[in-house]
Amino acid sequence: MDLKDQRVDYNKFELLEDHAGNNPFDLFARWFEDAKQTEPEPNIMTISTADNNHPQTRIVLLKEVLNEEFIFYTNYLSAKGKALAHNPNISILFFWGQQQRQVRIDGTATKVSADMSDEYFYSRPVESQIGAIASTQSAPMKNREELDTKYQELTEFYKSNPIKRPEHWGGYAIKPHTFEFWQGRASRLHDRLVYTDQNGQWVRSRLYP
Amino acid sequence: MDLKDQRVDYNKFELLEDHAGNNPFDLFARWFEDAKQTEPEPNIMTISTADNNHPQTRIVLLKEVLNEEFIFYTNYLSAKGKALAHNPNISILFFWGQQQRQVRIDGTATKVSADMSDEYFYSRPVESQIGAIASTQSAPMKNREELDTKYQELTEFYKSNPIKRPEHWGGYAIKPHTFEFWQGRASRLHDRLVYTDQNGQWVRSRLYP
Numbered sequence: 001m002d003l004k005d006q007r008v009d010y011n012k013f014e015l016l017e018d019h020a021g022n023n024p025f026d027l028f029a030r031w032f033e034d035a036k037q038t039e040p041e042p043n044i045m046t047i048s049t050a051d052n053n054h055p056q057t058r059i060v061l062l063k064e065v066l067n068e069e070f071i072f073y074t075n076y077l078s079a080k081g082k083a084l085a086h087n088p089n090i091s092i093l094f095f096w097g098q099q100q101r102q103v104r105i106d107g108t109a110t111k112v113s114a115d116m117s118d119e120y121f122y123s124r125p126v127e128s129q130i131g132a133i134a135s136t137q138s139a140p141m142k143n144r145e146e147l148d149t150k151y152q153e154l155t156e157f158y159k160s161n162p163i164k165r166p167e168h169w170g171g172y173a174i175k176p177h178t179f180e181f182w183q184g185r186a187s188r189l190h191d192r193l194v195y196t197d198q199n200g201q202w203v204r205s206r207l208y209p
Numbered sequence: 210m211d212l213k214d215q216r217v218d219y220n221k222f223e224l225l226e227d228h229a230g231n232n233p234f235d236l237f238a239r240w241f242e243d244a245k246q247t248e249p250e251p252n253i254m255t256i257s258t259a260d261n262n263h264p265q266t267r268i269v270l271l272k273e274v275l276n277e278e279f280i281f282y283t284n285y286l287s288a289k290g291k292a293l294a295h296n297p298n299i300s301i302l303f304f305w306g307q308q309q310r311q312v313r314i315d316g317t318a319t320k321v322s323a324d325m326s327d328e329y330f331y332s333r334p335v336e337s338q339i340g341a342i343a344s345t346q347s348a349p350m351k352n353r354e355e356l357d358t359k360y361q362e363l364t365e366f367y368k369s370n371p372i373k374r375p376e377h378w379g380g381y382a383i384k385p386h387t388f389e390f391w392q393g394r395a396s397r398l399h400d401r402l403v404y405t406d407q408n409g410q411w412v413r414s415r416l417y418p
Contacts, residue, residue, distance in 0.1 A: 001238060001241065001273060001274040001275075002273050003252045003270070003271055003272050003273060004272050004273060004329055004332060005332070006250075006252060006270075007270075007333075007334075007337075008249070008250055014353075016353060017352070029210060032210065040217070040306060041215075041217055041306065043212045043215060044304070044306070046255050046266060046302055046304070047266075048257035048259075048264040048265070048266045048300065049264055050257075050259035050262050050263065050264040053259050053262060053296050053298060054259065054298050054300075054315070055257040055258055055259040055264050055298060055299065055300040055315075056257070056300050056313075056315065057255060057256075057257045057266065057300040057301070057302040057313060058302065058311070058313060058391075059302070059304055059311055061212070061215075062212055063211075063212055063213050064210060064211050064212060064213060065210040066210075087262050089262060089263050089264060090264065091257065091263075091264040091265050091266040092266070093255055093266040093267065093268070095253070095255070095268055097249060097250065097253070102267070102268055104265075104266060104267060106263070106264075106265065120213055123213060123214070124216075125216075125396075127395070127396035128216075128396055128397050130396070131396040131397040131398050131418075132397070134398070135397075135398070135417045135418050136417045137416075137417050137418065138416050138417060139416065139417045140414050140415065140416055140417075141415050141416065141417055142415070143226070143415060144223075144225060144400065144415070147398060147417065147418070148398075151396070151398060182267075186336075187334075187336040187337055187339070187340040187360070188337050188340040188341070188344075189340050189343070189344070189356060189357075189360060191353065205349050206349065206350050206351070206352060206353070207346075207347050207348065207349055207350065208344045208345045208346050208347060208348045208349075208350055208356065209340075209344050209346065209356070
């Protein structure tokens with residue numbers, strides 16, 4: 001598979017200091033508004049964990065930015081939950097292709113309160129609530145039928161029983177210590193602005209592409 | 210920023226064992242062909258490194274799959290180059306939104322030969338070759354003008370001098386030991402098939418979503 005001659009020049013926008021401002025959350029919010037205009041699911045984010053120096057990467061959905069933390073929900077017993085229990089360092093990537101933009105965020109993840117997890121869990125469609133209960137996330141299964149059967153049995157059961165959030169299902173809040181805003185530019189001379197938290201102050205710098 | 214009520218149900222395709230087959234490279238090639246039909250840049254891949262247990266994540270472009278290795282090019286002195294010099298473990302993610310598919314690949318990265326890096330470097334447009342020379346990747350710079358000035362000076366210089374690939378610019382080949390193929394399904398009951406390299410044999414299993 002040879003893709004060496006596939007190249008797209010990026011030339012839609014630029015990212016200069018005047019536009020960027022001093023607060024990375026403000027810039028993130030503005031870029032997110034832009035992404036909503038062009039991306040089907042702008043809240044898709046890639047998160048990476050490192051367990052025993054083995055990085056692992058997967059997609060989750062950003063559900064909220066609250067008190068300067070990025071919130072997502074998952075199964076705490078999943079591979080990512082286990083990795084975060086060992087090592088709370090986490091790296092986020094948003095990629096908005098139509099905007100030719102990336103945002104990279106590095107920080108640490110902690111569990112949100114049970115009340116907050118409850119609130120979100122019960123706001124989901126009933127099918128997704130039952131799906132969360134049916135799935136022992138990342139454990140092996142024999143075949144698709146095993147999951148479908150379990151799901152159907154639970155659906156039947158919960159017609160006459162109240163659904164309860166499993167204790168091992170809930171949210172993480174990621175507190176950033178570094179942001180990088182990347183704007184694709186022509187000839188691979190991209191704009192990269194980095195914000196680092198230095199004793200509670202965001203310090204901005206520009207990096208070579 | 211509240212995105213809790215933003216949800217897309219995934220229901221385009223399914224991933225069953227019969228379709229998947231036994232070889233993850235074959236399945237990757239078929240999914241890649243599908244992605245070419247719907248994604249503007251299907252060869253966009255997110256790579257994560259772990260340096261001292263700090264994961265870092267960024268986009269690169271897949272340039273080739275050769276001898277069952279995934280090839281990309283970069284500056285060896287960039288943050289990712291430094292991370293890989295300390296720890297060759299790497300995680301790749303392809304996300305093809307219109308296909309509702311992810312492919313996750315974990316493996317190790319090694320540098321490709323200088324000849325191979327040469328071949329690709331000189332195949333790039335001259336502007337990108339000069340861009341690579343102009344950029345001391347990930348080093349701080351004062352402002353955009355610093356880069357633009359340097360680029361213009363080099364463009365002038367190379368009108369009468371031959372371009373040479375910088376020794377610190379070249380390729381990495383990633384040898385996978387694990388693949389996960391993820392197909393979004395309704396009610397978050399996604400299909401996940403994992404292939405692990407067990408003494409040179411690919412062993413397939415299905416995971417709970």
